[in-house]
Amino acid sequence: MSENQALLRIEGQDIPLSIVQGTEGEKAIMISGLRQKTGYVTLDPSFMNTAACFSKITYVNGEKGVLRYRGIPVEELVKIGSFVQTAYLLVHGDLPDEEQKRSFSALLNQHSLIHEDMRHFFDSFPRGAHPMHILSTMINALAAFYPNVDLLSLAEDIEISSARLISMIRTMAAMAYKKSIGEPIVYPRRDLSYCANFLNMMFDSPVAPYEIHPETVRILNTLLILHADHEQNCSTTAVRTLGSAQVNLYATISAGISALSGPLHGGANQAVVEMFRTIRKVGSVKTFLEQVKDKSNPQRLMGFGHRVYKTFDPRAKLIKQECHNYLSRMHINDPLLDIALEVEEAALNDEYFVSRNLYPNVDFYSGIVYRAIGIPENMFTVMFALARLPGWIAHWREMIGTDTKIVRPRQIYTGHSLRHDERNWR
Secondary structure, eight states: OOTTEEEEEETTEEEEEEEEEOTTSOEEEOOTTHHHHHSOOOOOGGGTTOOOOOOSSEEEETTTTEEEETTEEHHHHHHHTOHHHHHHHHHHSSOOOHHHHHHHHHHHHHTOSOOHHHHGGGGGSOTTOOHHHHHHHHHHHHHHHSOOOSGGGHHHHHHHHHHHHHHHHHHHHHHHHHHHHTOOOOOOOTTSOHHHHHHHHHHOOTTSOOOOOHHHHHHHHHHHHHTSOOSSOHHHHHHHHHHTTTOOHHHHHHHHHHHHTSTTTTTHHHHHHHHHHHHHHHOOHHHHHHHHHOTTSOOOOTTBOOSSOSSOOHHHHHHHHHHHHHHHHTTOOOHHHHHHHHHHHHHHTOHHHHTTTOOBOTHHHHHHHHHHHTOOGGGHHHHHHHHHHHHHHHHHHHHHTTTOOOOOOOOOOOSOOSOOOOOOOO
């Protein structure tokens, strides 16, 4: 047996299986031909130990707490401080030079307005409609107004389509919010940066002009950078799965937004804020954590632990410090932050949580920062979608650029064996 093969023994038969290795040393056993050779399939519920693709976009090492986009540590990208440059990096593979940055920014500005006919769609949604549902619907509708996104036109239109989506999603998100509170829509301005434009569209009003503070723009850039991609999570897998059927880019992204809307995926930071409120009612962090450890109690510790990270989430380390700095510089007192600090200290010194690798993740502090900025809680998941869009586009683009076959998992059937209906229907 060669070094790049594994040997699987089934029913007395030795089956050689190829071993592939990634650039960071991760190894996988290729089993795509296993059923053809043996009649067996593999079973891995929820893909706990299955790699579904090769990818050059994002590297995550959960044991060491590493996150890199296109090889660049997220810590360095936060120092650069530009979500637009990070979006370009994810979609195109490299950080932009000055000319590429100007060109990309011009594209974003050019495509920041949505089709005026689409603006009237917002009037058809009922008052109180969740902004995430509005956003998913509106993104899907883009295919009818900008149909040139099928595989036949990718060579000519992919750059414009990507820029259009990255720019328009912030306009749609702000419009969805304005619709939900009954205020007039604010249009984008060409003189503002990406994040400043979004903040202005969200909070400007004819009766209360919004003052764009550089610190708020800076920390919003940081939050969006930290959420821009995270390899094969639920929503990204949804994007790749739908994209494998050659679904157009807009409908594919709409599916990603729908996947993200679930409380176990994109809604985690909202759940963290709700947990802090619960702790205030309980009156004691210690009492709350004892309830969490009681298996008969439904209380859960939100914002701790991660499917991949078995140590500190590197994003949590960054946003924790940014959160403190922002609240201090803006002279904002949030009692929930005090609770957060107490929860973190208590949990990290409790063997129950440490032994289970339950460390703070990015959601633990991001909700507090969004609260400080003024983002309402029903918009937290929308902010996640806005940030994650460049990653989705990058994965879709990478996937359609290969010979990927349509995704079609196998199953293990556990229903009835062959039986016949012997009832008399006459």
